[in-house]
Amino acid sequence: MMAGRTYGGKLAIGVGITVFLTLLTIVTSVIGLAFVVRSKDAAITSATEDLTGAENLSRTMEMRIADYRAFLLDKSTENAQLTENNHQAFRRLLDDLTGNVTDPDSKTKLEQIAALDDQHAAATAEMMTARRQTDDIGAITRLNDAKVVPIRRPLQQALADLIDLVRADVAEARQASSTRATQAIGLVIGFGVLTTISAVLVALRLSRDLKREVGAAVGHIQSSSAQLEAAAAQQVNGGRDQASAMSEITTTISELLITSRQIADTAQRVSKIAEETEAAARAGDATIDQTRASIGTIRSQVDQIVQHMLALGEKSQQIGLVVDLVSELAEQTNILAINATIEASGAGEWGRRFAVVAEEIRKLADRTAASAKEIRTLIEDVRGAVNTTVMATEIGAKAVDAGARKFDDATNSFREIVQLVSTTNDATREIELSTKQQTTAVEQVNVAASDTARVSRETEASAVQTKQTAAHLSTLSSDLLEMVGTGRH
Structure with missing residues (x-):
């Protein structure tokens, strides 16, 4: 198995x-x-x-x-x-x-x-x-x-x-x-x-x-350790030649990297100025939007005031109808009280008390009629004030609408400014990005060249160590055979 x-x-x-x-x-x-x-x-x-x-x-x-x-x-x-x-x-x-x-x-x-x-x-x-x-x-x-x-x-x-x-x-x-x-x-x-x-x-x-x-x-x-020892000797000679060539390449790339960094710094400063201009324009646009929102709120509140005033006028008119009804009831009550007094006087001693009550009812009806006249006068005053308030509110609403239209014009101007600045900022960022990519590429080439030089030196050192390790590995394999007990040497 x-x-x-x-x-x-x-x-x-x-x-x-x-x-x-x-x-x-x-x-x-x-x-x-x-x-x-x-x-x-x-x-x-x-x-x-x-x-x-x-x-x-x-x-x-x-x-x-x-x-x-x-x-x-x-x-x-x-x-x-x-x-x-x-x-x-x-x-x-x-x-x-x-x-x-x-x-x-x-x-x-x-x-x-x-x-x-x-x-x-x-x-x-x-x-x-x-x-x-x-x-x-x-x-x-x-x-x-x-x-x-x-x-x-x-x-x-x-x-x-x-x-x-x-x-x-x-x-x-x-x-x-x-x-x-x-x-x-x-x-x-x-x-x-x-x-x-x-x-x-x-x-x-x-x-x-x-x-x-x-x-x-x-x-x-x-068997592999013997082959490895021979290959390591060849790597030692090739590594020395490669390290010398890479040192010259690294010096040239370092000079190119310094020039690329200077261009990148200049492009970054230009991009920063464009970003600050765009931010200021956007802040102005946001302020205009907030102001427009406030004007809209004022317009809504003015409309609510007009609606409340109109409702108040309708209520005052309803109250006037009720006052007219009260006045009419007071007049009828007064007539009934006079008739009751006449009837009570004809009743003699038995109608005297009823005559007193009828007199009080007549006085109360007179007071009610007088109060109704006062209420009617007050309602007329309220109705006039409501009409005046409605007219003033309409004038204010028209002024608010005119201001809103002007703010719309200002908003459109700010948005055109923001669009132009944004276009300028995008172009600057593209320049900055291209310069940074160029700098990054040069840095990567520089790092790669440095790494290659370092690897060449390390390869030379590793080749020497590999040669020593191969010899030591051959010795260890013999010791391992003896430890396992296979009987081979």
Whole structure:
């Protein structure tokens, strides 16, 4: 499987096998433990339920016998009912336990208990009937000893045997769980030993392949080191000639770089002046825009004032209509008050009080009419003031519109200035950019020339060092062969 693979691939396969076996061991351990725990829980739960049911069955029988004996003593209806209730509970427990138990011996014992319980129930029913018919305790006791006791004792013994069988089942289940746990532990140990053996085999195989591949690689290194030593000697001579030529090129490029930098500085100053001019023009344009916005706000506020004044005029007109209605009501009230006074004077003594009230109503109507006239006068004044305000506002709105048109003309002039300055600035930036690109190109050429000169010197030094390293590498390859233990020299 590992033939034709690199050492890294073989190492990956070996590690993968070891990891797989380790994971298999872990998974097996987890599954085994889960199986053991589940089996143990099932066995303990089942055995506990069966044992509890058997013990409850025995306790219910004892309570039933106790209530039956109490009935034989006092012949009370309560004890008879308790005896019957315990018998019903006993039968329910017996049926539940019969459905849960799986052991054949326990099922047989439960069938025996059911048969004995039927006999015992019939005998106790007969005794309870006889007890209701007589008060002779001695005769009842002798009859009970003759009929009930011979059945009760086997029934109690059968219940005790059932409890023993269930306890034996619990012990057997516990032993089975322990056996499964032992088997799981053995399986885990087996996988652990298999994993260890596999890891050792993989390590031995990788060690053997390492020795073989390193031996072959060292042979190639020895042959290559000889060739490298010869090539390094040639690089030493070529590097010296190249370093001399590059030194002359570097001097010429340095002079050209100084001239390019001077041109770039001059173009940058011109570009900066153009940018400042453009910024000032744009600031003026922004100020004009802000002023136009303020004028627009004023125009909007003037329009709102006109609308409010017109609404106020409409409201004052509505109030005038209401005042006219009040005046009319006051006149009618005054006429009604005069008529009431005339009628009251004709009524004699009985209409005198009514005449006083009518007089007060007439005075109130007079005051209301006078107030309505004053309100009408005030409304006329307000209406005149509103009309005056509307006219003044219209004049102000026209002045605002004229100012806005003038600001538009000024804005157009500033925008033309900004456009011209922007065009000038773009041209200056193009000049500056071209000069900078030229300077950058010269600097790059200078750096490249310097690097080439430096590399030439370094190449010469590296060639000398490479020659020494090649000789040292040949010595190290021999030492590596001895360390790996391939037996080659």
